Amino acid sequence: MNAAPSSVPVAAEITRRTQESPSVFTLGLRLCDPAQHRAYHFVPGQFNMLYLYGVGEIPISIVSDPDSDDELEHTIRVVGRVTRGFDALKVGDRIGIRGPYGRGWPLEQVRGQDLLLLTGGLGCAPLVSVINYVMQRRNEYGRVAILQGVKHMDDLIWRDRYDQWSALPDTQVLLAADVAGASWSWHVGLVTELIDQIAFDLQDARVMICGPEPMMLASVRKLCESGVADVHIWMSMERNMQCAIGQCGHCQIGPHFVCKDGPVFCYPELRERLGVKGF
Amino acid sequence: MTTLGFLAREYLDRLLAALRAGGYRCVGPNVIDGAIQYCDLPNAQTLPSGWLDNQAPGRYHIDHTDTPRQFAWANGPQALKPFLFAPRETLWCAECDARGALTFKIASPEPQVLAVIGVRACDLAALRLQDAHFLQGQNRDVQYAARREGMFLVAVNCTHPAATCFCVSTGDGPEVTEAPGTNAGCDLILDEVDDGFIVHSASERGASVAGKLELAPVTPEHRTVIAQQQQQARAVQKRSLPARDLRPILDKRLEHPRWAEVAARCLSCGNCTSVCPTCFCYSEQEQPLLDGSGSTHARAWDSCFTQGHSYIHGITIRADTHLRYRQWLTHKLAAWHDQYGRSGCVGCGRCISWCPVGIDITEEVAALAATPP
Numbered sequence: 001m002n003a004a005p006s007s008v009p010v011a012a013e014i015t016r017r018t019q020e021s022p023s024v025f026t027l028g029l030r031l032c033d034p035a036q037h038r039a040y041h042f043v044p045g046q047f048n049m050l051y052l053y054g055v056g057e058i059p060i061s062i063v064s065d066p067d068s069d070d071e072l073e074h075t076i077r078v079v080g081r082v083t084r085g086f087d088a089l090k091v092g093d094r095i096g097i098r099g100p101y102g103r104g105w106p107l108e109q110v111r112g113q114d115l116l117l118l119t120g121g122l123g124c125a126p127l128v129s130v131i132n133y134v135m136q137r138r139n140e141y142g143r144v145a146i147l148q149g150v151k152h153m154d155d156l157i158w159r160d161r162y163d164q165w166s167a168l169p170d171t172q173v174l175l176a177a178d179v180a181g182a183s184w185s186w187h188v189g190l191v192t193e194l195i196d197q198i199a200f201d202l203q204d205a206r207v208m209i210c211g212p213e214p215m216m217l218a219s220v221r222k223l224c225e226s227g228v229a230d231v232h233i234w235m236s237m238e239r240n241m242q243c244a245i246g247q248c249g250h251c252q253i254g255p256h257f258v259c260k261d262g263p264v265f266c267y268p269e270l271r272e273r274l275g276v277k278g279f
Numbered sequence: 280m281t282t283l284g285f286l287a288r289e290y291l292d293r294l295l296a297a298l299r300a301g302g303y304r305c306v307g308p309n310v311i312d313g314a315i316q317y318c319d320l321p322n323a324q325t326l327p328s329g330w331l332d333n334q335a336p337g338r339y340h341i342d343h344t345d346t347p348r349q350f351a352w353a354n355g356p357q358a359l360k361p362f363l364f365a366p367r368e369t370l371w372c373a374e375c376d377a378r379g380a381l382t383f384k385i386a387s388p389e390p391q392v393l394a395v396i397g398v399r400a401c402d403l404a405a406l407r408l409q410d411a412h413f414l415q416g417q418n419r420d421v422q423y424a425a426r427r428e429g430m431f432l433v434a435v436n437c438t439h440p441a442a443t444c445f446c447v448s449t450g451d452g453p454e455v456t457e458a459p460g461t462n463a464g465c466d467l468i469l470d471e472v473d474d475g476f477i478v479h480s481a482s483e484r485g486a487s488v489a490g491k492l493e494l495a496p497v498t499p500e501h502r503t504v505i506a507q508q509q510q511q512a513r514a515v516q517k518r519s520l521p522a523r524d525l526r527p528i529l530d531k532r533l534e535h536p537r538w539a540e541v542a543a544r545c546l547s548c549g550n551c552t553s554v555c556p557t558c559f560c561y562s563e564q565e566q567p568l569l570d571g572s573g574s575t576h577a578r579a580w581d582s583c584f585t586q587g588h589s590y591i592h593g594i595t596i597r598a599d600t601h602l603r604y605r606q607w608l609t610h611k612l613a614a615w616h617d618q619y620g621r622s623g624c625v626g627c628g629r630c631i632s633w634c635p636v637g638i639d640i641t642e643e644v645a646a647l648a649a650t651p652p
Contacts, residue, residue, distance in 0.1 A: 004417035008371045011381040032380075053375050054567035054574040079592045094381045096373065240591045242563040245418040249560030249581070250588055252610065255617030260418075276533055278602030 009051045009096030010036055015071045017091055020157040023078045025087060028071035042066055044129035045104030045236060045264045049244050051096030052085040059241040061126040075125040101244040102263050105130050106234055110206040114142035118219055120149045120191055120211025126236045127210050135165060143170040145198045149191025153177040153184045172199050192218050203227045210236040217275045220267055233267040253279050280457050280479050284494025287475040291323035297491040303394035303431050314339060315355035334441035337637030350397055350471045353441035356633055358402045358556030362393060363426045364409060367579040374573045388422055394431035400452035401627040403464045405556030411619045412559050432465035438508045440516050443628030445641055448519035451625040453512040470505045477501055518641045521648050523622060525612040531652035541643055542601035544636050549582030551630035557623045583607050
């Protein structure tokens, strides 16, 4: 594990801005201090606190490749004051960044195994760096199924990436939209309905899930029924986070501080409280 | 802990003088706005001589009597918490120049050398919990640490627990003790008797300060009075929790009807979390300067009883009071064991006295435990 990140943000410059969908955009960031940028390391599933000057901070997962020295990418949906402000920024503008924080995905633990990467909505963002990581080390992992569901077909981002991944050996991509039009050639319905179409036996698969909690809960139930061991399911949780270091208390789920004990949890750690209203 | 001697009441100023000579700013109890609260202590005469408290669910009242004692009361609303975990403070500042370049500066508080006189055993137990939270591992809180470092603590063993107290049941009082392999968590411990104080040292610097007090020998009568009043302070406590570790009870009762019943009385005001000596939640807030040249990032105490505490992009996870009360109680009495190895309740009873509708944590736990899950 690296040393603790600074408790104060450092300045970062926006080097790239990509509009992914009408309400989702990606910011490429480079820390203004080159030495700090080189020294910055993270693992997929970790997040940064991004700071908009004069407005505040929000936790955003890192979507870029952990082994790349290029820019750090964050994919953001416009929902509140800070994200609306980020949406208005241009290449060359500066923001603050502190991190990385939290426990990421268990990439070492699942090496050599068949993988199911199951996402819903913008839940694809915390897992995309895992997909990139696995695709670049394709022979180190078994068969891979990538399942992504969206409410409306227009919410689907990274369509070209899904096309590229599906062309790789032993890699299956299945997409679903609740609401779709004539141009949608994929499944119409819930992403959980695609689990039956996975080309390999799930019994020994390792599963990583990220999406809205009802979707994650439904997925876990269906996977356990399909014979997946509960200890082979990991999920990334989202809660109100202000300090990111397990002190401000907002992100707690029972005994867990999501910001430092998570955001990635092995399902049995959350079993007692997942789906219980109020946790 | 070593018993050093007897300090007659008229010589208590020697203690303040010795602490001031050591560079400490002395803080102690005083009557402020009708309650015992900590403030700067110019001399021992300003201590609350003769004051007794009367506490009950939703009630706190003090009365003046002719007792010569200066510590004949149970805790007021304040604990040590505000001295270390400030109710509001700046964490860092951002500056933006004309070209849009950002610079960040951490706000480091001046290390303070504070001596607090009159600390109770329950508050020392709470302090250990706050230390565990704010000084843990690699995420040491610099603001808290700077204040904690120099703090000198003079405990006074509690002889007058309030009706709301239950520290015997949580194992945190009424007298300051040293568990095997640990220290008492303070520097000096005083036992108050009518004519003065028996002084015990609990640290090296405590012993060094006590060395300047010209203490008299402790008499057998003193020892008898101390033993009697400590026994009495235990015997008067009628409230209790059914176990130290309530996880087996609470984890099985997350859907118990009592949560809705208590929520019908609870105002969700957060008083309990403000007076709780272990509650640690805080919110972070941004305060930009009007001219745009700078912005301050501050924190302020927060409470799990607020709407905003569980808010996340359009969803409030605990929109209803029964979910907030359950969060507070199950965190304090159950999840704390997993996080910090013990309950987050030290039995000080403040949440009972300062609840505007008199909700009693011991009564709620008893009601939950009384019916099977």
